[in-house]
Each structure stands twice: as C-alpha cells, then as structure tokens.
Amino acid sequence: MSNFPRYAIYYLPAAGSALAQFGAAILGYDVVSGAEVPFAAQTAAIADWQDITADPRGYGFHATLKAPFALADGRRESDLLWACATFAETPRAIPQIAPVIRPIGGFIALVPETPSESLQQLAADCVRDFDEFRAPLSAEDRARRKPERLTPEQVGYLDRWGYPYVMDEFRFHMTLTGSLAPARHAELLAVLRERFAATGIDRVAIDRIAVLRQDGRGARFRSIAQFELRSTDY
Template structure:
C-alpha cells in the first residue's frame, strides 16, 4: 500500500500569477495557501455539478507533473528532498517555453503545449531520473492499481523502472482542469474553458521553476511546500 506522506515534483506557475489564479478558481482550491476558492459563475452555468467535474484534479492542486507522487524511501527525509530540489534547480539548463492552449487529452481537459517542446521533454526526463533515489520500490499492489494490462509494453517497462508509466517518450505536459468527461459533456465545457483562458492573453508560458507538493495522508489534498526557480 502506498505510504504517506507523499511528495511530487510539479510545475506550478507562481502564487500570484494569472495562470495559477485561473486554475485555483476552476478547481476550487489554491495549493499555495491551502484555501478553498469559489467557483466562477460561468463554470457553474455550463455545469451545475462543477464540484464533481473537478473533484479529481482538485485533490492534486493546479499543476503539471514532472515527477509523479511518491512516498520517501526509508532513510530519506523531506529536508533532503528539498535540498535535492534546490540542487536540481541550480543546474543551468534551457528554460522551456511553450505556447499554451486548452484542449482535451485522454478524455479530460487541460492546459497543454500547442506543439512539442524538446527542452520540456528533457526537463521532465531529468526530474524522473534525478529524484528517483527518493522513491521506494513499486509494490505489487501499487503496480496492480496502474492496471498494467491496459498499458503498452513500453509503458509497462517504464512503470517497472520508474514507478510511473507516463515518463520519457510517454510524457505529456498537462495542467489538468477537469476529470474525464464523455464527448457530449466535454464540448460545452471545453468551449467555456477556452474562452476563460483566452481572456488571460498568455501567448507563451515559460517553465521557470519546480515546486515540491506534499500530501499528508490519503484524505488530504496536495499542498505546495516549496518552489525553486530554474537556473539559466
């Protein structure tokens, strides 16, 4: 069984950024402050059950995953993980810049890049590798929870090697806004979210930091407990 607390390395856009406020309002939760946030009226008009629509991503806060949630292996500490985050961020590397759009991905709606960005794929791969020493071995129960029979051969290999199937070539940057929706419901919700996002006028998004999120127990939401700007 997955242990707690759990930690994840994410991208989050900064506590006062328009993008973070956009995500917090739609999810009803600010992962920086830990506060509940009122849903916007246009979301409630298009989906009166908006709380249910956003229940899954609300638990994690508005983010993009770089290293998937993990407990810490015995002998490693939160303080050491924070030091590793600082060291990782301190290594000079290109800061990825993406053209962000709102679109459907695997049945849910998210902020995603309009086109692949190699520097972003590399950043995510570096996170997977560099923080893997903090991750305990995957248990049989956790492996089964990922439904390996539904994964591709490469995804199963990545699950067994890295504890998560959607890494390396399988990685897709996404900042999730809804749970999975059937096609009939997805259309009007996607239209509303695209209109809200367009109002932000974000033509490009620099992936300029990593953040450490923590989940204290199975009932808790993830909370941002630190972030580090990426050196250029």
C-alpha cells in the first residue's frame, strides 16, 4: 500500500487565470484553494456530471509532469520544494501550446493541437530530475498499474521511473472527464468545446510547475507550491 503523504509535480494554470477558472468549474474543485466550486452551467445541466468528473476531481485540473509518489527515505517535503525552486530557475524554452479538447483513450481532455518538443523535454526533465525523491514502487502499487496491459516499453518505464507514460510515451493532457462510454463522447465533446470557446483562450504557456500533496488514500490532491519557470528569453 502506498505511503502517505504522496506528492506530484504537475502543470497548473496560474491561480485565478481564465484557464484555472475553466478547469475548476468543469471539475467542481479548485486544486489551489482546496474549495468546492459550482459546476459551469452547461455541465451542471448534465444529470450525471458529478459522477462523470469524480475521478479527475480528486487530482484537480492539471497536467502530470511527474506522477504521484511517496518520498524516498531520508527525503523531506522541504527538500522537494527546494529542488523545484532550483529547477524553475534553470533557463529553458517555455512551451507554448494551442489548446484543443479531444478524446484521449476513454476520456476527454484538453491537449495541445500539435506536438511540442519543448513540452516533451520539460516533462522528461521533471521525470529525471525529481526521481531521487521518489520511493520505489511497492508490489501493490506496481500491480495497480496493470503491467499485463502495458507494452514492454511501458513496463520498462514503470520499473525505472515509477510510471509507464513517460519519455516518448508522454502525452500532455488536462483531464476533464472520467472514462466514458463511446456513445457519450459526441454529446460531451460538444458541451465542453462550447464552454472552452467561451473563454477565448487560444494559446497557453506551460510556464510553471506545481507541487501537490495528497494526505491519505481517497483524499484530494492540493497544490502546496508553484514555481514560475525562467525563460531563456529573459
């Protein structure tokens, strides 16, 4: 069984931004404040929206850069925060994406319209640079990832990095629903795309990393710190 607390390195939109408000109103949860948020009118009208968003609500509106992990022996939360601050100070190309809403697997998410090399690099850097803070996977946690359903490469990533969808398997996404029956996709895509279009957002800078903490099994993740990335343009 996982040790707690668990930590994760995510991209979160800036608190109070249009993107943050959009995601919080879709999921019904503000991952920064830890507060419940009323659903957007368009989704509140869907009878089972509470259930549809139950899984992503627990994580908040985010994109995973370093998947949840317990701290390795001898590592403290303050060590992780210091490492994140140092990471953020290293100049790098700040990824810019054109966000679109699409199905990904069985769920719906906000994703980049086209691949971004700088975004892939940022995610890979997070996986590598913060791995020293990650406790090894327990047998139970490894089994929970269902390695029998993964490709050999994904199993290799799971055993090396604690998560199968890293490096060339990484796909940036900000989840908006749980797993859906295919028959629901068209209906819900139309609602979510209409709601997102109303924000007027056409570009998103992936310009920060956040540390989130989960205090126990079933508890929601909550942001405990955000660090703005230093751009090579400065």
